[in-house]
Amino acid sequence: MDSLVNSLADRFGSRLITAPSARAQYAQSEGHHAHQTPSLVVQPATVEEVQLLVQRAAEDHWSIVAYGAGTSLEGNAATTHADSLCIDFSRMNRIIEVSAADLLCVVEPGVTREQLNEDIRATGLFFPVDPGANASLGGMISTRASGTTTVRYGSMRENILGLKMVTADGSLVLTGTRARKSASGYDLTHLFTGSEGTLGLIVEASLRLHGQPDKILAATWDFGSVEGAVDTVIATIQSGVPIARMELLDEAAIRACNRQSALRLPEKPMLFLEFHGSEASVADQLSLVRLFGEGNGGGQLQFATATEDRNTLWKARHQALWAAKNMVPGAVAWITDVCVPISQLSDAIIRAKTAIEASGLFAPILGHVGDGNFHIFFILRTDDTASWDKARIINEAVIDQALSVGGTCTGEHGIGLGKRLAMQREHGADSVATMRRIKDALDPTGLFNPGKIFLDRL
């Protein structure tokens, strides 16, 4: 370690972090996985500095873990190996370009989604991908993140145009273009998107922007049952209504949100909705969705027309994780993330809910249900091993059920540490072997984020 520290000290100064208390914060995340405190943290400010770090780490046989805003949920940026250099991208947070004419921006990886949207608000554009947490864009690319608006605007996959990557030999690989489509060579952009820092380091990204809609209408809607709410979602998606947000919160989630955010929502399964478009288009969309909901036991639609009310609503949704945690003092959250074909959503959620009720666990269900994606928030005391075991059993059953109907073990959180076995069940040995061949070809010495996505070899 002395060799690495000595060679970096002059260049990085106070951006080379060695003090234990400062390093310890990098062992935190919003997930339930145990992290080690990295032995060394460094905060590069330029592409050249990232290249230097890759080169020095390779020479000294250190591995590299990229760290963004620390909001990932599957230990995706956790330090798990000794001799592992944590590269904190928070100082690479410049918005390099915003082109209203081409509906795109170019950012450094440490820019957060809220930072970007605040910066571009006056242009009439916005960046739609909204995972709730104020994640870094580099982290969102790395986990192929999505969120509340993905049902309309797509995930990071649909909103990325190109990347600048530092690869294992320290070279700079450019992918994609500023054009809206291309058939030129292998799609490295989408290979790197979702590769969780295991193939290289993102040092720049070009992202698609969208025009702010003329009209935004948000609403909450209570249902007599989770099934009625989900069947409303299924009908909406099957009819092709271009709804902008369609979120499910079950009664346990609503109870937590009411307490956390001082709301007075009816403590029933609810949909939080948002419509984007012209006045006429929003009216069209609403009339269809209303029809579906009324046929499925929907109660009164409550509109949040004022911007402030709308913000309160989505803030409550985004704080649902904290709200749920705060229901059980000292507890941590373990969050599942399956995504199923839309026709299977009702069955999948009902099964999960039945299992949770039988277990006696406190585990609200929330979901980006328009995508077929839902989360169980298991709220668990760290020492309550019996409850952890129950959660494990439910988690495995929920994943197996999703896989049995052609779904995925993770809609948006990534594999990280937590889904490595599930990924093998999902894709099969030959598919995972193909991924491993790519990993070995691009990172032959295992420099980047060891132990993530793939189980370590025995």
Place this chain on the structure above:
Amino acid sequence: MDSLVNSLADRFGSRLITAPSARAQYAQSEGHHAHQTPSLVVQPATVEEVQLLVQRAAEDHWSIVAYGAGTSLEGNAATTHADSLCIDFSRMNRIIEVSAADLLCVVEPGVTREQLNEDIRATGLFFPVDPGANASLGGMISTRASGTTTVRYGSMRENILGLKMVTADGSLVLTGTRARKSASGYDLTHLFTGSEGTLGLIVEASLRLHGQPDKILAATWDFGSVEGAVDTVIATIQSGVPIARMELLDEAAIRACNRQSALRLPEKPMLFLEFHGSEASVADQLSLVRLFGEGNGGGQLQFATATEDRNTLWKARHQALWAAKNMVPGAVAWITDVCVPISQLSDAIIRAKTAIEASGLFAPILGHVGDGNFHIFFILRTDDTASWDKARIINEAVIDQALSVGGTCTGEHGIGLGKRLAMQREHGADSVATMRRIKDALDPTGLFNPGKIFLDRL
């Protein structure tokens, strides 16, 4: 060759094609590249037969070229090497599943896009990607194809959910899921999409379907100048109008279409438009686009409201290549394919048009201009070497100009044989080296489609 023929004869019978006249048809394509006649063609009917062919070819050190409908334009499926087995997928043309509930279908690679759309019409769904030619879906995946509706519905990239691939060791690799999104492992689906048969053979694909719109309104619109037409397109895209089709045809293209399809369109630069949506949404979209066009010298919008008129219109657009060829008896077409950021489109097309006019070549310009993608159809007699040289010079200039503003050398036709040098200029050496590492990792002996995408090593 005898060894290979003997080992396959019993299994494949008349599906093993050895007769020179029958093999010669596989040397045809709609592009301008010279193809060799493959020494051997085989038509597998099942996944197992494809695996057997891969295994046998590998054992006998033959390479494999996958062949779909023969509509590719850059020699993507051309036989260029001796000891090369041509696998014709036309008998693997089953539509395995159509799920209206999940808005998806599962198809074999030899299914053509017209076959799929005829098959599913009664479900109220359609598959949108429309390159004009009645290409096979396997071929469209392989070249990351797009077309007239990509401005609204995306290219193959956005409409593919998963693949079943036979890889170089004969194993079956499954990618993707039936869910609308996933963050599970490397995005092999998008790595294989656009890899032009160089990484493996597609034996099955899951594709997204879309609901047929309530209302479809098509129209033609003449402009005083190409610039006025293109500026109308730019304003439409920048305003986020969800237009379904927005095609440019310059006056030379219109002249050819009039002659081929017995139309009476004004021989001026024209836009062919189509709007999809509810009655109200279509009216909204139209009023905005009308405003943009009127400010840019647009003439009279001519609506094609009857289905028959609409079909006549798009059939004429799709036959434009033949129409242009037929203007010069005995000529072939060489088609360019750059795609630029939308703000650069007007400049790029004007430069191309100026160069064409100065050259004296007959070279209509057409384009999926809503995507920033346009084509020059150079119509050239094979023996007119001076004109070929002029076309080469213009092509290089058009590509360099596109690259200089962040565009791509190919929006939808792929690299094949024709864009290999341009691809290196576009991505840079480190990026192409990364692609090559992936190729070498997944196809270490160079079994699949040698000489495509990458220049052969010296």
